[in-house]
Amino acid sequence: MKKSTRVNHPPPVELPPDNRPLVAPIYQTVKFEFDTLEETERYLRGERPGFYYTRGSNPTTRQLEQLLAELQGRDDCLVTASGVAAISHALLALTKKGDHVLCFIETYNPSRYLIRRLLGRFGVAHTLLSIEDLPGIERTLTSQPTRLVYFESPTNPVTRIADIAAITRFARASGALTVMDNTFAGFHQHGGYDVDVFVHSLTKYASGAGDVMGGAVIARAELIRAMRTDFGVLGGTLDPHAAFLIQRGLKTYFLRYKAQAASAARIAAHLAAHPAVARVHYPGLPAHPQHGLAAQQMQDFGTIVTFDLKGGAAAARRCADTLQLFALTSSLGSTESLIVTAQIMAARDLTPEQQRISALTPGTIRLSIGLEDQEDLIEDLDRALAAALG
Ligand SMILES: *Cc1c(COP(=O)(O)O)cnc(C)c1O
Numbered sequence: 415m416k417k418s419t420r421v422n423h424p425p426p427v428e429l430p431p432d433n434r435p436l437v438a439p440i441y442q443t444v445k446f447e448f449d450t451l452e453e454t455e456r457y458l459r460g461e462r463p464g465f466y467y468t469r470g471s472n473p474t475t476r477q478l479e480q481l482l483a484e485l486q487g488r489d490d491c492l493v494t495a496s497g498v499a500a501i502s503h504a505l506l507a508l509t510k511k512g513d514h515v516l517c518f519i520e521t522y523n524p525s526r527y528l529i530r531r532l533l534g535r536f537g538v539a540h541t542l543l544s545i546e547d548l549p550g551i552e553r554t555l556t557s558q559p560t561r562l563v564y565f566e567s568p569t570n571p572v573t574r575i576a577d578i579a580a581i582t583r584f585a586r587a588s589g590a591l592t593v594m595d596n597t598f599a600g601f602h603q604h605g606g607y608d609v610d611v612f613v614h615s616l617t618k619y620a621s622g623a624g625d626v627m628g629g630a631v632i633a634r635a636e637l638i639r640a641m642r643t644d645f646g647v648l649g650g651t652l653d654p655h656a657a658f659l660i661q662r663g664l665k666t667y668f669l670r671y672k673a674q675a676a677s678a679a680r681i682a683a684h685l686a687a688h689p690a691v692a693r694v695h696y697p698g699l700p701a702h703p704q705h706g707l708a709a710q711q712m713q714d715f716g717t718i719v720t721f722d723l724k725g726g727a728a729a730a731r732r733c734a735d736t737l738q739l740f741a742l743t744s745s746l747g748s749t750e751s752l753i754v755t756a757q758i759m760a761a762r763d764l765t766p767e768q769q770r771i772s773a774l775t776p777g778t779i780r781l782s783i784g785l786e787d788q789e790d791l792i793e794d795l796d797r798a799l800a801a802a803l804g
Pocket residue numbers: 496497498499522566570595597598614615616617618627628629745746
C-alpha cells in the first residue's frame with residue numbers, strides 16, 4: 415500500500431471488549447460501512463441495527479437522545495442543530511394542509527412565526543389565544559377539529575404559567591396532540607403531565623456554557639418513529655461534536671439549575687422591594703398571579719426573572735447600559751448572567767390588544783441569572799436601578 419493510500423485507510427485501533435472508555439468517544443464521522451452490500455441493504459430495510467449516514471443517526475447523537483428521553487420521562491428523542499430546528503421540524507412533521515393549530519400570544523416569538531407565517535403558507539390555519547384563557551381553549555378545542563396545541567410554561571419572556579393539566583385534558587378529549595416547549599422549566603420538570611411532545615432548546619440549560627447550539631424533540635416511541643424520516647430529510651441534524659459538548663454540559667445540569675434558580679429567587683425578591691421597579695414576573699414569588707399553579711406544577715421556578723421599570727423605556731436603557739456583570743445579549747441558561755430589554759424582545763406580529771395581553775411594557779427587562787456570586791449580582795443591579803431612577 416502506497417503512503418497516499420495509507421493516509422486514507424489508516425490502521426484500525428480496536429479496544430478489547432473488557433476495556434472501555436469512561437467518556438464515550440465522539441464519532442466524528444459522517445459515514446459508517448458494513449462489510450458487504452447485503453448487510454448494507456439489510457440495514458436500509460430496517461432488518462438489522464447499525465449506523466450508515468450521520469444525517470440519519472450517529473452513535474454520539476444517539477447517546478444524547480437516549481439520555482434526554484430518560485431525563486424528560488419519555489421513550490425516545492430526536493436531536494437537532496438548534497432549538498428552533500426542533501420546533502420547525504416537529505411542526506412540519508406533525509401537520510398537513512387543512513390542519514388547525516391552537517397557539518398562544520405569550521410564546522417565544524420565532525415559534526409564533528413558524529406557526530402563523532411558515533405553516534400558514536402551507537395551508538395550516540391557527541387560532542391565537544392567551545395562555546390564561548382556559549374557557550377560550552376549551553371552546554376552541556370543542557368547536558374546531560385541531561391537530562396540535564402548541565404552548566410553553568413558564569412563557570418567554572414574562573413567565574406566565576400554563577395550566578398543563580387542564581390544557582392536556584381538553585386536548586386529549588378533542589383528539590388534539592399537545593406540543594410543549596419545556597426549555598424554561600427544564601428536563602426535570604413537567605414529565606408527569608400528559609404532554610405528547612416536548613421540545614427543548616439545548617443551547618440553554620443543557621449545554622449551560624453558552625458555546626454550542628442544539629435542540630430536542632422528546633415523545634413516546636410511536637410519535638418519534640412517525641417523525642424520524644421527515645427529520646432526516648429536513649436535515650437540521652445535530653453535529654456529533656456539538657452532541658458531545660451538550661452531553662458534557664448535562665453532567666452539571668442539576669447543580670447549575672438549582673443554584674441559578676436559588677439566585678433567581680433571591681434577586682426576584684430583592685427587585686420586588688426596589689422603588690425603581692413597578693412589577694416583578696417570577697413564578698416563585700408569592701405575588702406572581704399564578705404562584706399557586708406554578709407551585710403545583712414545578713419544584714424549581716426557573717432562572718429567568720423579568721421585571722418592569724417604573725421609568726419605562728428611558729429607565730430600561732439606563733439600567734441596561736449601567737449593568738456590568740449582566741451581558742446585554744439574547745439567550746438564557748448560561749453560566750453568565752444576561753439581560754435583554756423590551757426593545758429587543760418586541761413582538762411585532764401582535765395587535766395592540768394582543769401586545770397588552772403579552773404584558774411586555776417599554777420598561778420590561780428580562781434577566782437570565784447565571785452562576786456568579788449572588789452579592790455581586792445584587793450590587794450590580796442596585797447600581798443599575800439607581801441609574802434607572804435617574
Ligand atoms: C431559545 C429558545 C428557543 C430556540 O432555541 P435556539 O437553540 O436558540 O434555536 C426556543 N424556545 C425557547 C423558550 C427559547 O428560550
